[in-house]
Amino acid sequence: MKSRFAPSPTGYLHIGGARTALFAWAYAKxxxxxFVLRIEDTDRARSTQTSVDAxxxxxxWLGLDYDxxxxxxxxxxxxxxxxxxxxxxxxxxxxxxxxKERLDTLRADLMAKGEKAMxxxxxxxxxxxxxxxxxxxxxAGVVTFADAVKGKISIANxxxxxxxxxxxxxxxxxxxxxxxxxxxxxxxxVIRGDDHINNTPRQINLYTALxxxxxxxxxxxMILGSDGARLSKRHGAVSVMAYRDAGFLxxxxxxxxxxxxxxxxxxxxxxxxxxxxxxxxKDINKAPASFNEEKLLWxxxxxIKNATPEYLIQQLDWHLxxxxxxxxxxxxxxxxxxxxxxxxxxxxxxxxxxKMFYQDFDTFDKKLADKQFKDTKPLAVLLEKLSxxxxxxxxxxxxxxKQVCNDLEIGFGKVGQPFRLALSGNGNAxxxxxxxELIGKPTTLKRLEKAIQx
RNA sequence: GUCCCGUUCGUCUAGCUGGCCCAGGACUUUAGGAUUUCAUCCUAACGACAGGAGUUCAAAUCUCCUACGGGACACCA
Numbered sequence: 001m002k003s004r005f006a007p008s009p010t011g012y013l014h015i016g017g018a019r020t021a022l023f024a025w026a027y028a029k030x031x032x033x034x035f036v037l038r039i040e041d042t043d044r045a046r047s048t049q050t051s052v053d054a055x056x057x058x059x060x061w062l063g064l065d066y067d068x069x070x071x072x073x074x075x076x077x078x079x080x081x082x083x084x085x086x087x088x089x090x091x092x093x094x095x096x097x098x099x100k101e102r103l104d105t106l107r108a109d110l111m112a113k114g115e116k117a118m119x120x121x122x123x124x125x126x127x128x129x130x131x132x133x134x135x136x137x138x139x140a141g142v143v144t145f146a147d148a149v150k151g152k153i154s155i156a157n158x159x160x161x162x163x164x165x166x167x168x169x170x171x172x173x174x175x176x177x178x179x180x181x182x183x184x185x186x187x188x189x190v191i192r193g194d195d196h197i198n199n200t201p202r203q204i205n206l207y208t209a210l211x212x213x214x215x216x217x218x219x220x221x222m223i224l225g226s227d228g229a230r231l232s233k234r235h236g237a238v239s240v241m242a243y244r245d246a247g248f249l250x251x252x253x254x255x256x257x258x259x260x261x262x263x264x265x266x267x268x269x270x271x272x273x274x275x276x277x278x279x280x281x282k283d284i285n286k287a288p289a290s291f292n293e294e295k296l297l298w299x300x301x302x303x304i305k306n307a308t309p310e311y312l313i314q315q316l317d318w319h320l321x322x323x324x325x326x327x328x329x330x331x332x333x334x335x336x337x338x339x340x341x342x343x344x345x346x347x348x349x350x351x352x353x354x355k356m357f358y359q360d361f362d363t364f365d366k367k368l369a370d371k372q373f374k375d376t377k378p379l380a381v382l383l384e385k386l387s388x389x390x391x392x393x394x395x396x397x398x399x400x401x402k403q404v405c406n407d408l409e410i411g412f413g414k415v416g417q418p419f420r421l422a423l424s425g426n427g428n429a430x431x432x433x434x435x436x437e438l439i440g441k442p443t444t445l446k447r448l449e450k451a452i453q454x
Numbered sequence: 455g456u457c458c459c460g461u462u463c464g465u466c467u468a469g470c471u472g473g474c475c476c477a478g479g480a481c482u483u484u485a486g487g488a489u490u491u492c493a494u495c496c497u498a499a500c501g502a503c504a505g506g507a508g509u510u511c512a513a514a515u516c517u518c519c520u521a522c523g524g525g526a527c528a529c530c531a
Contacts, residue, residue, distance in 0.1 A: 008531045043530055100529075107527085116456040117527050132529055150459065159457055159527090167529040174531045198458060198526040221460075221524085228523065256466090259480090263467055266479040285467080288524060292465045295481040305494080343493040401490085416490040428492065 001033030003189045005059075005066075006178065008040040009051035012239040013058030015291065016193065016223045016231055019257040023220060024191040025064045026258070026279040036185055037069035042177055044074070058240040062250050063272070071185070073177050080172035083180050083210070084133055084165060092209040093165060096123035097131035118161035133166035135176075135206060143201035148218035148281040150194070155201040163202055175199055179206045187215050191281075194219035218281050221261055224290040231291055245322075247346030249307070249315060252300040260289045269302060301345045309337040312350070319351045331357040331438040339430050339438065353428060357439055360447075361425035364454060368427050372418040373454045378404055379418050383448045392441045398433040422451035 005021040007013065013021075028035035037059065041047035056070070073080075087093035098119075107117040124136065137160050144154040165176035172180075182190060197219050207214050225235035237243060243253050255270055262285070264270070264278045304312065313333055320327065327333045336357050337350070344350035355361075364373070373379075385400040404415045420435070421427045423444065429435045436444045 006531085010531075040531060046530070096529095103528090111455060111527090114455045118456090147459095153458070155458065161527085164529055169529085171529085173529070178531085193525095194459070195525055196531090199531090201458095219459090224524075226465085230524075259466065261466090266468060268466090268480050287460050289466065292481070295466065298481055301494095345493090398490095412490045414490095420491070430493080432490070 001028065001031040001188050002036060002186055003028045003033065003191050004036035004038055004069075004182070004185065004187050005064075006038040006040050006181075006192070007055050008043065008046075009048060009055060010043070010046045011051055012054040012241060014231075014238045015240065015243075015257070016238075017055075018058065018062060018064075018240045018253075019223060019260060020191065020193055020220055021059065021064050022062070022254060022257055022275075023218075023262070023279075023284070024189075025066075026275050027189065027191060027218075027281060028067075029276040030279045033188070034067040035065075036071070036187065037066040038071045038073070038181060038185070039069075040073050040174065040177065042073045042172060042174065044171070047074075054239075054241070061244055062240065062254060068185070071181070073181065076177075076181070077171070079184065080166075080177055080180055081170070084172065084176065087135065087165070087209065088133065090209075091136070093133050093135050094124055094126075094162075095128035095131045096134045096162075096164075097126075097128050098122055116159060118159075119163075121162055124162060132164045132168055134162040135165050135202070135209070137162050137202060137205055143204050145200060145204060145214075145217060147197075147200075148189075148191075148216055149221075149284040150197070150219055150286055153197065153200070155198075157201075157205075160202050160205070165206075175202055175206065179203050179210070179212075182215055183207070183210070183212045189216045189218060191218040191220065194221050218284070220284065221286060221288040223260060224288050226290055226292070228290065235291070236293075244318070247319065247348030247350070248296070248300050249303045249347070252303040253296070255303070256296040256299050260291070261285045269299070297345050304341050304344055304347070304350070307341065309334040309341070312337050312341060312347075316347055316350065319347050323351055325351065325355065325358060327354075327358050329358065331440065335438055339434055343430055356424050356429070360443075363425070364421060364451070365426045368421050369451075369454055372421045372427075373451055376418075376452045376454075378408060378410065378415045379422060379448055379452050381407060382415060382419060383445065383452065386436075386441070386448070387445055389441070392437060394431070394433040394437045397436045401433065418451065419448075422447050 003024040005024050007017050025035050039052055039055070041052070084093065103119070106120060110117050119134070138157045141157050142154050143157060144152060147153050163175055164173055166172050200217055204214060223231045225231045231238055237246065240253070244250070251272060254272065254275070258270060258275050259268065262279070262283055264283060270278070316337070336354055340350050340353045344353060381404045382400060385403060386397065389396055389400060401412065401415050401419065405412055416432050420429050420432045423429060423435055423439060
């Protein structure tokens with residue numbers, strides 16, 4: 001068994017492509033087969049190296065490893081040429097010299113007449129020797145195939161025109177290259193987006209003309225945006241790497257993506273191992289799904305909550321560098337992360353919460369400070385008690401706060417809140433005693449003084 | 455326009471070898487509870503079988519029609 005992911009390098013790896021890759025990858029792993037990465041770059045005008053790199057980066061970040069490839073179609077032109085010649089020689093293809101203008105008007109006329117815009121086979125029997133090469137699609141009959149997710153699909157050959165397999169400059173086009181590659185690479189399962197359903201019958205005809213055995217086809221429904229239209233740039237972030245930048249964990253994205261169209265009963269959370277062991281094409285939904293960032297956020301939070309601090313630190317590395325925050329000095333990063341992981345939906349949020357342990361802030365949040373620092377008495381008393389504290393530990397610090405409460409006969413919140421603001425600058429912090437412990441005595445006292453002077 | 459595919463709570467979905475479904479889970483929202491804010495956690499509530507016809511003792515599940523949505527119709531992939 002062998003599956004593949006075959007993106008064209010005309011942009012970054014987007015969410016829809018990533019899900020297709022994930023499904024093809026998961027099925028290969030599940031079947032203990034191979035997963036192939038193939039770059040379909042035959043459109044030299046639109047393909048770029050930057051896009052190739054972006055796709056590779058995306059795959060790598062997601063952890064979707066491939067057993068073979070990446071293969072590049074541009075390196076296989078000789079082979080395509082061979083197949084085109086073979087088709088020509090066996091009268092399965094012909095040269096067509098129709099001008100673009102003729103084709104355009106033909107299309108417009110047909111549409112106006114209420115018919116499907118198709119090539120009329122004008123040059124089919126002219127026996128020309130130059131121009132584009134078209135495949136001689138059968139005129140009659142019906143092409144039927146059993147799609148692994150959609151079920152039986154039939155299209156009449158009358159609905160299919162003679163597709164171009166080689167351009168004027170001799171370069172091959174998509175429908176020819178996929179067939180040749182999938183055959184040559186011994187792909188047994190073609191798993192791709194259902195925008196390719198209409199191409200499938202023509203490809204099947206090509207397989208037949210070449211006398212090659214057909215692979216299984218599995219067409220995945222598209223991912224739609226919140227407005228029901230196909231997911232695109234105008235729906236916001238669609239690049240996989242944009243999700244890394246926004247602080248998502250790769251396994252959270254993968255988990256979200258796998259549940260978009262695939263299910264295993266009521267289970268929502270799947271480890272990578274579970275995805276691999278449980279994945280099956282028959283559990284894929286036929287209908288398109290729309291992307292919902294709120295649920296992704298929830299999943300991400302779940303993964304952050306359950307991850308080990310060590311793993312989180314590893315994932316945090318990029319964000320820390322990106323925001324130029326150094327954590328060598330000051331609090332123990334693992335402890336800080338452990339404190340923060342219960343309260344961060346994203347890594348970006350975590351970094352925001354982690355700043356106060358490694359950087360001083362210039363000002364307090366004005367609104368909060370005006371309120372919390374109106375009466376500085378509690379903080380002043382707290383400062384006194386903390387400054388004489390010998391063992392700088394959460395329990396001891398908590399004890400001090402309680403003492404202040406007793407001495408002044410006020411509630412915990414009256415001391416805890418201002419204290420929290422004093423240390424964080426913005427009021428966002430977890431267990432205040434633990435926070436103070438990690439920040440350390442000198443810094444805690446310094447910030448307390450600053451708050452009292454506010 | 456023509457062809458192909460699809461249609462269960464706002465969203466992701468279970469169920470689709472008909473009865474266990476006056477439809478289950480999750481996200482979101484709302485209301486409570488726990489908590490030193492927030493977050494987390496617990497409890498509860500709201501909320502859907504697109505519409506119609508048919509088959510059947512019985513339909514979300516099978517058939518047909520309609521509506522709506524998506525996709526394809528490139529010398530793009």
